[in-house]
Every structure is written in structure tokens, then in C-alpha cells.
Amino acid sequence: MKFLADRMLGRLSSWLRILGYDTISANSFVGMSNAAEDTFMLELSRLEGRTLLTRDAQLHMRANEKYGISTLLVDDGNVLHQLNQVREQYSLVFPEQPEAIRCSICNGALHLASISEVLRSQEIANLRAKGVNCEKFIQKHADYYKCDRCGKIFWKGQHWRNILETTRHHLHCGQVPH
Numbered sequence: 001m002k003f004l005a006d007r008m009l010g011r012l013s014s015w016l017r018i019l020g021y022d023t024i025s026a027n028s029f030v031g032m033s034n035a036a037e038d039t040f041m042l043e044l045s046r047l048e049g050r051t052l053l054t055r056d057a058q059l060h061m062r063a064n065e066k067y068g069i070s071t072l073l074v075d076d077g078n079v080l081h082q083l084n085q086v087r088e089q090y091s092l093v094f095p096e097q098p099e100a101i102r103c104s105i106c107n108g109a110l111h112l113a114s115i116s117e118v119l120r121s122q123e124i125a126n127l128r129a130k131g132v133n134c135e136k137f138i139q140k141h142a143d144y145y146k147c148d149r150c151g152k153i154f155w156k157g158q159h160w161r162n163i164l165e166t167t168r169h170h171l172h173c174g175q176v177p178h
């Protein structure tokens, strides 16, 4: 299942990507008026068979009635509630241990990175600038991933452990903190 999410759903887009879903965010569109952007979202959803996720009731209605595309009106500002709404609506089974297959920033595909790619990356340059021993740091994680599109390097560090924790506690059993 593929999604296209409006500008109000940036965090939801990142989460869906982390969970493995191909999700385009309207935040990646530039140089369009609001009206042109709405029309572009509708046409792109239809062309690519994407489900349009939106918090805009009018856009939702237009998608439904004029374009006949699959669309969900997201009714809550809390990203975990939003994820559970999407999960329930489409009977999705979110993976308990998500694989690193999609870039949370840009929706590009991730591939295993070589050590030389990791060493040459901006992320490692940033750590080096902070005085981190990067040769030692790199040995801490078994796998590194590189985004085919934006080039960002990812590894399963603390951020990834937080994601797993959230996935286990709030997305599988449906318990969302208020």
C-alpha cells in the first residue's frame, strides 16, 4: 500500500516510511500555490495509486467525489493516534521489528552501506567534528544503511531502539498514551 500525505502529516509520513510504506509527503513539493498543490496531490494519488492522507475535510471530499481515489480524513493531531487510525482503516499489520528499507527523511530506498561510504558520509563528518573517534564508533553497529536518493547514512542506534519501543508498545496493541 502506498500513501501521499498532506503538509500537516509530516510526522505521520516519516513513521509510515519507518514501518516500510512508500509515502510521499507534500512537504517535498516546492514552488506551488496551495490550490495547485491540492490538484497536484489529487492527480499524483490517482496516477500512482496512492491513498491520500489528509487533515483537510474539503480536500478529502474532493478526492472522494471528484477523483474517486482512496483517501482517509485523519482526525487527530497525535501521530500515534494517526498511525492507529491508518492501521485500523486498512487492516494493516505493522511489523514489530521494522526493517530499515526506506529513508524516513525523503522516502528513498535504503541499501547496506560499505564502510568507505560510511566513513565518507556527512553524518560521520559531523561526529568527527564533535571529537568522536569514528573508527571506534563505526564498530559499534553491525549494519549501516545509505539512502539511494538523499545519501543520508542510518544505523540502528538509540533512535532506532526508541522506534522499536514505540512500535511494540503503542502500535501493536493499540494502546496510545493521552
Ligand SMILES: [Zn+2]
Binding pocket: 103, 104, 105, 106, 107, 108, 147, 148, 149, 150, 151, 152
Ligand atoms: Zn533519503
